[in-house]
Amino acid sequence: MIKYYIGMVLAGQLALGPIVAQAQTGTITGIVRVSGTVVIDAEVRLRELGLRTKVDGTGRFLLEGVSQGEYILEGESPRWGRGAQSVTVRSEETTELVLELEAVFHLGELLVTTAPGAVRQDRAYQATTVVTSRDLLKLGAMSLGETLSKQPGLSSTYFGPGSSRPIIRGLSGDRVRILQNGLSLGDASGTSPDHAVSVESRMADQIEVIRGPATLLYGSSAVGGVVNVMDASIARDLPPEKMSGFFEGLNGTVANERTGSLGLTSKIGNIVFSGSGVLRRSGDFNIPGFATRDIKLRDEHEVPGILANSSVKGSSGNLGISLVGLRGYAGMSVSDQWSNYGVPGHGHHVENHAEDDHGESEGVRIDLDRSRIGFEGGLRFQDSKLQNLTLSVARNDYLHEELIKEVAATTFLNKSSEGRLESEYFLGGKVRGSLGASFSSRDFTVTGEEMFVPATDTRSRALFGYENISLTEDLGLQVGSRIEQQNVETRLAASNAKTFQTFSSSLSFNWLALQNISFSVSGSRSSKIPTAEELFSNGPHFATGSFELGDPNLRIEKSTSVDLTINVNSKRFHASTSLYDTDFSDYIYLAYDTYDRDHDLPRYQYSQANAHFHGFEMEAEFDVYQGDMVLGTPNLSLGIMTDAVIGKLLDHDIEDVLYVPRLPPYRIGGSISYSRGLFSSDLALRYSGRQGKVSPMEEITDAFTMVDASVTYRLFSGAIFHDISLMVNNVTDSEARLHTSFQKDLVPLPGREVKLVYRMNF
Numbered sequence: 144m145i146k147y148y149i150g151m152v153l154a155g156q157l158a159l160g161p162i163v164a165q166a167q168t169g170t171i172t173g174i175v176r177v178s179g180t181v182v183i184d185a186e187v188r189l190r191e192l193g194l195r196t197k198v199d200g201t202g203r204f205l206l207e208g209v210s211q212g213e214y215i216l217e218g219e220s221p222r223w224g225r226g227a228q229s230v231t232v233r234s235e236e237t238t239e240l241v242l243e244l245e246a247v248f249h250l251g252e253l254l255v256t257t258a259p260g261a262v263r264q265d266r267a268y269q270a271t272t273v274v275t276s277r278d279l280l281k282l283g284a285m286s287l288g289e290t291l292s293k294q295p296g297l298s299s300t301y302f303g304p305g306s307s308r309p310i311i312r313g314l315s316g317d318r319v320r321i322l323q324n325g326l327s328l329g330d331a332s333g334t335s336p337d338h339a340v341s342v343e344s345r346m347a348d349q350i351e352v353i354r355g356p357a358t359l360l361y362g363s364s365a366v367g368g369v370v371n372v373m374d375a376s377i378a379r380d381l382p383p384e385k386m387s388g389f390f391e392g393l394n395g396t397v398a399n400e401r402t403g404s405l406g407l408t409s410k411i412g413n414i415v416f417s418g419s420g421v422l423r424r425s426g427d428f429n430i431p432g433f434a435t436r437d438i439k440l441r442d443e444h445e446v447p448g449i450l451a452n453s454s455v456k457g458s459s460g461n462l463g464i465s466l467v468g469l470r471g472y473a474g475m476s477v478s479d480q481w482s483n484y485g486v487p488g489h490g491h492h493v494e495n496h497a498e499d500d501h502g503e504s505e506g507v508r509i510d511l512d513r514s515r516i517g518f519e520g521g522l523r524f525q526d527s528k529l530q531n532l533t534l535s536v537a538r539n540d541y542l543h544e545e546l547i548k549e550v551a552a553t554t555f556l557n558k559s560s561e562g563r564l565e566s567e568y569f570l571g572g573k574v575r576g577s578l579g580a581s582f583s584s585r586d587f588t589v590t591g592e593e594m595f596v597p598a599t600d601t602r603s604r605a606l607f608g609y610e611n612i613s614l615t616e617d618l619g620l621q622v623g624s625r626i627e628q629q630n631v632e633t634r635l636a637a638s639n640a641k642t643f644q645t646f647s648s649s650l651s652f653n654w655l656a657l658q659n660i661s662f663s664v665s666g667s668r669s670s671k672i673p674t675a676e677e678l679f680s681n682g683p684h685f686a687t688g689s690f691e692l693g694d695p696n697l698r699i700e701k702s703t704s705v706d707l708t709i710n711v712n713s714k715r716f717h718a719s720t721s722l723y724d725t726d727f728s729d730y731i732y733l734a735y736d737t738y739d740r741d742h743d744l745p746r747y748q749y750s751q752a753n754a755h756f757h758g759f760e761m762e763a764e765f766d767v768y769q770g771d772m773v774l775g776t777p778n779l780s781l782g783i784m785t786d787a788v789i790g791k792l793l794d795h796d797i798e799d800v801l802y803v804p805r806l807p808p809y810r811i812g813g814s815i816s817y818s819r820g821l822f823s824s825d826l827a828l829r830y831s832g833r834q835g836k837v838s839p840m841e842e843i844t845d846a847f848t849m850v851d852a853s854v855t856y857r858l859f860s861g862a863i864f865h866d867i868s869l870m871v872n873n874v875t876d877s878e879a880r881l882h883t884s885f886q887k888d889l890v891p892l893p894g895r896e897v898k899l900v901y902r903m904n905f
Contacts, residue, residue, distance in 0.1 A: 230562035269355030296760035305484025314367030330537025356649030397896035420460035452485035452506030488889030511543030595682030718763035730754035758788030
């Protein structure tokens with residue numbers, strides 16, 4: 144049935160393509176300025192069509208052959224800042240404009256491309272988060288989870304510095320889909336919290352987080368959200384320069400961290416070559432006090448001030464080549480990521496591994512390697528209502544070994560492939576949309592002492608689409624849907640094969656109520672298919688210190704969600720607030736069952752119950768003083784963020800309220816940002832509340848406060864510019880434990896850390 148639907152859609156797209164309206168292209172020209180002064184080093188980009196150019200010596204630019212429609216024009220200067228402006232292109236007409244840059248880019252002004260189309264954050268139909276490459280420079284985190292954990296609505300599974308996966312609105316695992324350039328990573332990070340996310344955030348150009356109904360485009364199970372790590376491994380447009388790149392070095396004191404990264408991009412005619420790499424080394428982390436919270440459980444050999452077995456080694460690299468033309472592009476990339484990191488705490492109670500000569504248990508380390516081959520190609524049509532057609536395919540080979548005394552005790556193998564074909568069309572001034580199809584395969588094998596999941600094969604295929612309809616100039620409607628079929632079976636017995644079919648849909652409105660205030664209301668009905676781990680687990684899982692038991696009779700989990708997002712983007716005040724409410728039917732969760740004396744571990748059973756999640760997230764900025772880059776006067780702004788989520792299981796036999804395990808606590812924080820010319824500084828304070836809403840067998844986590852500070856200065860030497868950043872994280876050296884972590888009682892967050900980062904761009 145799925146194949147029939149996909150065939151019908153593709154046939155429809157081919158039929159739509161020849162609907163020709165000749166000469167439906169125009170021209171965009173203009174000048175780039177900052178505070179009325181011409182900018183002569185800016186780059187102007189029309190991301191949706193893959194067009195990019197540099198301004199000339201007078202600050203002017205020209206983009207020709209632009210298909211008629213509405214777009215977001217971006218401009219960026221390393222000296223003067225960034226800017227974005229809406230532009231409407233009409234057939235055989237020239238659009239003239241002035242693109243103003245700003246030194247400080249505020250909330251809502253960044254472009255989101257993972258959501259349907261390319262839109263500014265403040266006009267998106269759903270809550271979004273964008274982390275730019277310059278933000279990543281200041282964050283300097285090792286893992287993806289820690290990189291995003293300070294954003295509103297996001298937290299992490301923190302299992303030590305080597306492993307940390309994002310949590311969105313209290314949801315984790317396969318309810319949060321992590322992508323690299325729009326396709327899944329193909330790793331095992333969703334299987335267990337001690338498994339690292341195999342993507343290097345320091346090589347990213349931008350990281351986008353999408354919540355709400357738009358996640359249907361990337362999988363019906365992604366109820367929490369989608370995290371898309373975007374890099375330049377495959378060029379989609381021609382860079383203005385023949386060669387460009389960067390070098391970055393980082394040194395941190397909390398674990399003697401040393402990280403270096405390098406990236407290069409060059410072009411010969413219409414062929415673009417790219418390459419990048421990262422090398423990282425760090426020792427055991429410094430912590431305030433003891434790692435083990437309960438004094439009664441501390442080992443007599445435990446040393447205060449050190450998180451034992453928390454060191455990290457790793458490297459990653461990728462190479463890419465693209466052929467870019469006026470009507471499209473085609474490229475491929477190869478990448479490899481290797482990591483060797485310690486698993487701190489005592490979650491791995493591996494049997495028959497004796498203590499060492501000092502009476503201490505041998506630490507467990509994970510050695511993982513993921514190789515990836517990717518292809519992406521796109522066609523841009525200038526004489527058809529079919530605007531873009533994009534095909535992307537990736538093959539991942541993932542291997543990780545859990546080492547005890549440098550011997551592999553457990554081996555995880557995951558071979559996966561994914562493909563995605565998507566078309567975008569424009570049916571006139573009112574209607575714009577997309578239709579697409581995707582497929583994926585996953586062959587997952589676990590061997591050794593921790594074989595808690597049998598070898599499984601998963602096959603999935605889906606058809607998805609969305610439609611943007613401009614009802615009025617200020618009111619827009621978006622509808623989306625996804626139909627998916629998935630087959631899951633173990634290699635032990637064909638009788639265990641499971642086939643699921645789901646249908647998910649969404650409806651959203653975006654209303655520009657006033658010039659600077661917009662409201663978005665979204666509703667969606669989603670279906671999550673049980674994973675192989677949830678269906679077939681049956682064995683000890685030492686990472687979480689438990690014996691896990693799946694249920695092959697699990698039903699499809701269904702959820703109904705409502706989101707309300709309010710964006711304010713005035714001259715001095717910028718804010719985004721989201722409220723959400725989600726009802727789950729047959730919510731799948733891991734619940735304590737009994738104590739397994741044979742394995743000396745608590746036994747947890749995958750179960751289902753109705754559940755209800757609700758919460759909010761908010762961030763705001765207020766410009767106390769707006770400076771002028773040309774005159775050299777300062778900028779001073781204040782910021783605030785807060786978020787909270789509550790998740791409850793509704794049908795159970797316990798009279799008291801039963802909360803979902805590992806809920807993020809309430810958080811609130813404030814920040815002060817000061818910049819003048821090429822100097823900038825930030826001071827941030829975040830309070831994480833006491834989490835008393837706990838599930839059975841779960842302990843309360845204390846509140847804590849974190850203070851972070853940073854200063855950055857940019858130097859220029861011709862066309863080369865240098866960024867030097869000094870950061871101090873956890874200034875007060877506070878003891879902090881994340882309630883979302885399986886190992887919160889054994890693995891606190893790092894203590895005070897000073898980081899120095901140098902980056903050269905050329």
